[in-house]
Amino acid sequence: MKLEKEIISFLGKQGFTVVSTIGSDGYPHNSCKGIVKIEEEKIYLIDLYTGKTRANLKDNPHIAITAVDEHSFRGFCIKGRAREINEDEIPPDMADDWKKKIHGRIVTRIVNSVRGQKGHPSHPEALMPDPKYIIAVDVEKVVDLAPVKINPED
Numbered sequence: 432m433k434l435e436k437e438i439i440s441f442l443g444k445q446g447f448t449v450v451s452t453i454g455s456d457g458y459p460h461n462s463c464k465g466i467v468k469i470e471e472e473k474i475y476l477i478d479l480y481t482g483k484t485r486a487n488l489k490d491n492p493h494i495a496i497t498a499v500d501e502h503s504f505r506g507f508c509i510k511g512r513a514r515e516i517n518e519d520e521i522p523p524d525m526a527d528d529w530k531k532k533i534h535g536r537i538v539t540r541i542v543n544s545v546r547g548q549k550g551h552p553s554h555p556e557a558l559m560p561d562p563k564y565i566i567a568v569d570v571e572k573v574v575d576l577a578p579v580k581i582n583p584e585d
Contacts, residue, residue: 432571433472433570434469434570434573438573439469441498441500442466442507443466443469444500445500447466448476449461449462449497449498450497451497452483452484452491452493453487453493455486455490462478462482464478464484465477467529467532467565472569473567473568473570474496474567474568474570475565475566475567475568476496476565476566476568477562477565478563478564478565479561479562481564488515489515493511493512494511496508496510497509497576507576508576509570509572509573510573511569511570511572512571513566513569514566514567514569515565515566515567516565516567517563521564525565
């Protein structure tokens with residue numbers, strides 16, 4: 432399934448997404464992941480902390496990626512199947528794009544601190560490890576999470 436340009440743009444602006452997988456116990460597992468690249472039919476996620484998400488996907492490749500913007504009252508859940516791209520197979524441009532995103536987050540955090548906006552007392556992005564693998568998701572379904580459109584003139 433192809434993602435519309437509006438959805439690609441929306442996802443590209445998100446600092447992170449919530450990824451849902453199913454554990455061997457049958458329960459959902461949710462984890463925060465960063466998007467490193469979006470194509471019309473595929474989304475690439477960074478998984479920095481190899482744990483439950485990776486193990487769950489080995490047993491069951493079904494995945495859901497949820498992103499919400501409270502301010503614009505928009506959100507999407509992308510459902511699909513995932514496969515793993517190992518560390519030695521990560522394209523250099525994806526690794527570079529991820530590093531640029533991390534640097535951008537650090538700069539934003541510093542600027543916000545200078546402006547006196549409270550946030551995390553340190554810079555956790557600077558402590559993030561390099562990715563050991565990437566999750567490549569083939570998009571199968573898109574769910575618009577916004578409620579039914581309400582026209583205030585009605």
